[in-house]
Amino acid sequence: MMANKHAAVDFDKLLNSESQEFKTVQILDETGKVVNPEIMPDLSDEELVDLMKQMVWSRVLDQRATALNRQGRLGFYAPTAGQEASQLASNFAMTKDDFLFPGYRDVPQLVQHGLPLSQAFLWSRGHIDGNKYPESLKAMPPQIIIGAQYIQAMGVAVGMKKRHSENAVYVYTGDGGTSQGDFYEGLNFAGAFKAPAIFVVQNNGFAISVPREKQTAAVTLAQKGVAAGIPAIQVDGMDALAVYEVMKEARDYATAGNGPVLIETLTYRYGPHTLSGDDPTRYRTKETDDIWLKRDPLTRMRQFLTDKGLWSQAQEDTLIDQVKADIKQAINEADAAPKQKVTDFLKVTFEDQPQNIQEQLAEYTAKESN
Amino acid sequence: MAQKTMIQAITNALDLELGQDENVLIFGEDVGKNGGVFRATEGLQAKHGEDRVFDTPLAESGIGGLSIGLALEGFRPVPEIQFFGFIFETMDSIAGQMSRTRYRMGNTRNMPITIRAPFGGGVHTPEMHSDNFEGMITQIPGIRVVVPSNPYDAKGLLISAIRSNDPVLYLEHMKLYRSFRGEVPDESYTVPLDKAGITKAGTDVTIVTYGAMVREAQKAAENLAKAQIDAEIIDLRTIAPLDMATIITSVKKTGHVVVVQEAQKQAGVGAQVAAEIAERAILSLEAPIGRVAAPDTPFPFGQAEATWLPNATDIENKVKEIINF
Numbered sequence: 001m002m003a004n005k006h007a008a009v010d011f012d013k014l015l016n017s018e019s020q021e022f023k024t025v026q027i028l029d030e031t032g033k034v035v036n037p038e039i040m041p042d043l044s045d046e047e048l049v050d051l052m053k054q055m056v057w058s059r060v061l062d063q064r065a066t067a068l069n070r071q072g073r074l075g076f077y078a079p080t081a082g083q084e085a086s087q088l089a090s091n092f093a094m095t096k097d098d099f100l101f102p103g104y105r106d107v108p109q110l111v112q113h114g115l116p117l118s119q120a121f122l123w124s125r126g127h128i129d130g131n132k133y134p135e136s137l138k139a140m141p142p143q144i145i146i147g148a149q150y151i152q153a154m155g156v157a158v159g160m161k162k163r164h165s166e167n168a169v170y171v172y173t174g175d176g177g178t179s180q181g182d183f184y185e186g187l188n189f190a191g192a193f194k195a196p197a198i199f200v201v202q203n204n205g206f207a208i209s210v211p212r213e214k215q216t217a218a219v220t221l222a223q224k225g226v227a228a229g230i231p232a233i234q235v236d237g238m239d240a241l242a243v244y245e246v247m248k249e250a251r252d253y254a255t256a257g258n259g260p261v262l263i264e265t266l267t268y269r270y271g272p273h274t275l276s277g278d279d280p281t282r283y284r285t286k287e288t289d290d291i292w293l294k295r296d297p298l299t300r301m302r303q304f305l306t307d308k309g310l311w312s313q314a315q316e317d318t319l320i321d322q323v324k325a326d327i328k329q330a331i332n333e334a335d336a337a338p339k340q341k342v343t344d345f346l347k348v349t350f351e352d353q354p355q356n357i358q359e360q361l362a363e364y365t366a367k368e369s370n
Numbered sequence: 371m372a373q374k375t376m377i378q379a380i381t382n383a384l385d386l387e388l389g390q391d392e393n394v395l396i397f398g399e400d401v402g403k404n405g406g407v408f409r410a411t412e413g414l415q416a417k418h419g420e421d422r423v424f425d426t427p428l429a430e431s432g433i434g435g436l437s438i439g440l441a442l443e444g445f446r447p448v449p450e451i452q453f454f455g456f457i458f459e460t461m462d463s464i465a466g467q468m469s470r471t472r473y474r475m476g477n478t479r480n481m482p483i484t485i486r487a488p489f490g491g492g493v494h495t496p497e498m499h500s501d502n503f504e505g506m507i508t509q510i511p512g513i514r515v516v517v518p519s520n521p522y523d524a525k526g527l528l529i530s531a532i533r534s535n536d537p538v539l540y541l542e543h544m545k546l547y548r549s550f551r552g553e554v555p556d557e558s559y560t561v562p563l564d565k566a567g568i569t570k571a572g573t574d575v576t577i578v579t580y581g582a583m584v585r586e587a588q589k590a591a592e593n594l595a596k597a598q599i600d601a602e603i604i605d606l607r608t609i610a611p612l613d614m615a616t617i618i619t620s621v622k623k624t625g626h627v628v629v630v631q632e633a634q635k636q637a638g639v640g641a642q643v644a645a646e647i648a649e650r651a652i653l654s655l656e657a658p659i660g661r662v663a664a665p666d667t668p669f670p671f672g673q674a675e676a677t678w679l680p681n682a683t684d685i686e687n688k689v690k691e692i693i694n695f
Contacts, residue, residue: 099442132476140442141474145466151432152467155439162395162421163443182462185432192427348477349512351535354564354611 022220022234024266027241030295032303034241041245049310051092051240052301053319055084058108059298060323061117062271065124069275073331075125078105079271085297086202086237086265087172088112093247094170099156100139101149101171105202105269109172113139117326118333128344129337138167146173147180150199154186157195157260168196168254170247176207178221187228187262194259198250199225201264202237208273209283225262237265238295241304268292341368374554377547379521380410380486383528384448386558388418394532395440396423398433398450407452408488408547430456434463437483441468446482448532453499454489454541457507468537469512480535484528490543490582490632491679494672501669502631504541505638508610513537514563515610519584521552523607526561534563543582550585566613568620572602575689576620578643579630580606583662587630589682594689601689609639614646621651628660628688632680635663657695660688 029035043051062081068074080087083105091109094100100113107120114137123130123141131141143149153171160167177183178201190197201221205212218224225232231253235246243265250261270293272278305311342364346357353361374382387394396411402425405412415423426433430451437447451457457464468481491500507515516531516538518524524542531538561567569584570591577587584605591601602620606612621627627647631640644659662680670678 128476131474132478134478145462148435148462148467151435151463152438152442153435154432155436156442157439158436159440159443159445162440162445169439182431182435185427185429186435188429189427189432189436345473348473350514351472351477351480352564354514354608355614356611 022222022232022264024234024236025242025246026236026239027245028239028300028304030300032300032307034304039245041241041248043244045308045310048305051089051244052305052311054088054092054112055240055298055301056316056319057323058084058088060320061108061327064324064327066271066275068331074121076104076274076276077124078274079269080105080108082268082270082292082296083202083204083237084108085240085243085301086267089240089243090170090200090247090263090265093244093251095167097138097167098251099153099160099167099169101153101156101169102139102142103146103149103172103174103177104142104144105174106142106172110139110142113137115139116333117330121330121334122337125334127334127337128340146177147182147186149173150177150180150186151182151189153197153199154190154193154195157190157197158193161193161195165196166255168198168251170198170200172200172202174207175201175203175205175212175215175221176210177201178224179215184224184228187225187230187260190260191228191230194257196254196257197260198247198254199260199262200247201262202267203264204267204269206269206273206280206283208278211283220264222262222264228262230260230262232262232264234264234266237267238292238297238300240297240301268295343368371553371555373551374521375548375551376518376521376524376542377408377410379525379552379554380528380542381412381414382554383525383532384411384414385417387448387529387532388414388422390558391446393444393446394422394448395445396448396450397426397436399426399428399452401425401450406450408544410450410486410542430459431463434460434468437485438463438468438471438481441481441483442479446532448484448486451485451487453495454487454503455499455501457487457503464507464513464537464539465510469510472536473512481537482532482535483537484531484534484540485537486528486540486542488544488547489541490545491669491675492545492582494675495544497669497671500544502633502664504539504609505633507539508639508642513539513610514608515539515541516563516608517541517543517581518607519543519546519569519581519605521554523561523567523605525554526559527563527607529558530560530563533560538563541581545582546585561607564608564611564613566616567605567607568616569603569605570601572600572624574600574624575626575628575693576602576604576617576624577628577630577685577689578604578606578617580609580639581632583630583632583680583685586680586682587685590685590689593682593686597690599689599693606639606643612643612646614650617643617647618651621647622654625654625656626689626692627655628662628685628692630662630680630685631664633664634666635661636666638663657692660692662688
């Protein structure tokens with residue numbers, strides 16, 4: 001037996017060096033003060049105001065959607081308040097010809113990308129017309145199977161590369177989604193193929209009720225990019241300017257042929273997971289809620305724009321009224337959608353109808369004409 | 371016209387489709403330089419380039435997602451899953467996603483994906499390679515499951531599958547790859563999807579089967595002929611959705627039917643065929659529907675395959691039992 005054998009490996013040291021610090025990018029602090037002027041996004045005053053308008057729109061949409069859900073006028077709804085900078089500022093850095101893969105909470109980006117709000121409402125209600133996307137809408141409907149959007153986004157990115165496209169794919173999941181095998185397979189394939197995909201993890205701290213710390217021993221979710229050999233960065237997800245700037249630079253990097261990027265946004269959802277019975281008081285404390293409310297993305301952007309003379313309460317009030325009117329209009333349009341029939345579904349299960357579908361079409365056509 | 375093995379017919383079909391449509395892409399594990407573990411893609415990368423025929427990382431779920439994404443970009447993906455036993459890793463892409471996309475998006479998107487996978491017993495693979503779980507996929511709406519039984523059909527069905535705008539799972543029985551040759555025209559041609567073939571016409575009994583069991587049914591029919599029993603063999607070719615019209619026409623003619631599958635008996639294709647016959651033609655039957663299938667254990671260890679797999683004798687005995695009922 002040898003005494004005082006010198007260890008070949010210092011695992012603690014290895015772990016510490018692997019958990020290298022992923023610095024959180026921030027531009028606007030909680031009070032709306034610019035803390036990193038050297039990385040200020042190259043946005044005009046008009047664009048800055050547009051970005052703020054989109055975040056206000058999203059906050060109002062969240063409030064109205066919640067009310068409509070409670071009135072029974074909307075179906076499935078996953079609240080978005082708190083995540084406006086993470087969602088809308090990342091989307092703001094992309095173009096209409098970039099391809100969007102949303103998670104189920106990412107309806108605001110879909111609508112800003114071109115999905116009519118009435119269709120978003122139909123999707124929520126469970127109506128086939130909600131997912132009839134024109135070819136020009138470069139997006140898939142919200143993904144339900146957590147992680148599936150990551151491998152499909154990778155596929156579109158590989159296709160774009162083969163087409164010599166100048167565009168990129170962007171895809172969202174949450175902190176829980178990073179535990180899925182498909183999360184890693186998406187990153188890994190995209191890295192191996194050097195495909196232009198931007199993988200966004202909106203880390204809002206909870207996968208329904210399970211806290212982020214229970215998902216993984218990794219200190220950050222961004223560091224999961226290291227294993228796939230792709231650059232990854234963590235950003236203050238309550239800071240619209242930081243989210244925008246990181247996303248914009250990621251897009252530039254990916255579309256220049258360098259391959260994918262992983263972005264982790266640190267954010268929070270103020271509301272429940274969905275309106276289908278989730279009660280966040282079972283797994284979150286008021287103290288935690290309060291900490292994040294102080295970091296509100298609208299508050300700091302509002303302050304920043306007001307200081308620059310670009311925003312006023314009167315302007316915001318007018319906008320809110322307009323958004324409410326638009327939502328009312330969209331609900332009316334959704335109400336006009338035809339009642340769904342089984343024959344509608346039978347006709348779109350295959351392009352060319354096999355025998356079983358032909359027989360069932362005849363059967364249900366007869367039933368539905370009664 | 372040339373004599374080809376089934377695997378040569380498959381390679382030929384892939385080559386022709388790569389040549390006639392620049393959107394056709396072939397990818398998977400080892401399909402590039404190596405030409406696939408069974409050499410189905412032999413020479414295709416050298417001929418059509420690495421952009422069209424390429425290796426992927428070793429992850430079947432990723433291959434599924436890659437296929438869907440490429441289809442959304444207007445390509446016609448033909449991924450290879452190295453062995454059907456590995457299909458479970460990609461089940462969400464198949465069952466949850468690509469098969470549902472046309473329906474889910476109200477007919478606004480195509481999913482022209484043909485997943486090729488070797489399957490089936492009798493070649494002594496290591497365990498977990500040969501499973502006959504095709505019946506599981508046949509329950510999924512929106513995808514076709516195609517199983518060729520001979521070189522001519524293999525080529526024509528594969529070309530039809532690749533040109534289809536809906537997903538197809540195309541299963542290649544490993545035992546049939548090189549066990550015999552058949553006439554295969556050099557030029558491109560199609561064999562229709564959703565249409566069963568009549569391998570042998572007959573008047574006394576209908577044998578409904580697919581894949582490697584078609585060969586066993588042919589051997590059984592030769593012996594049955596010696597006993598003055600004239601069997602008709604229906605090769606399903608597309609096992610989902612089923613061509614019930616061809617089956618029912620035959621059953622009404624013969625009044626006797628034996629449904630044969632290599633897979634385990636529980637659920638599966640044979641059960642569906644039997645149920646459909648019972649629903650549509652029970653009064654034409656002069657005897658119960660006969661079934662030949664493997665026992666309901668997991669797919670056997672290599673050395674036990676011969677005792678486990680159904681064969682011509684099993685079919686012959688079952689037909690005689692039904693005829694003499």
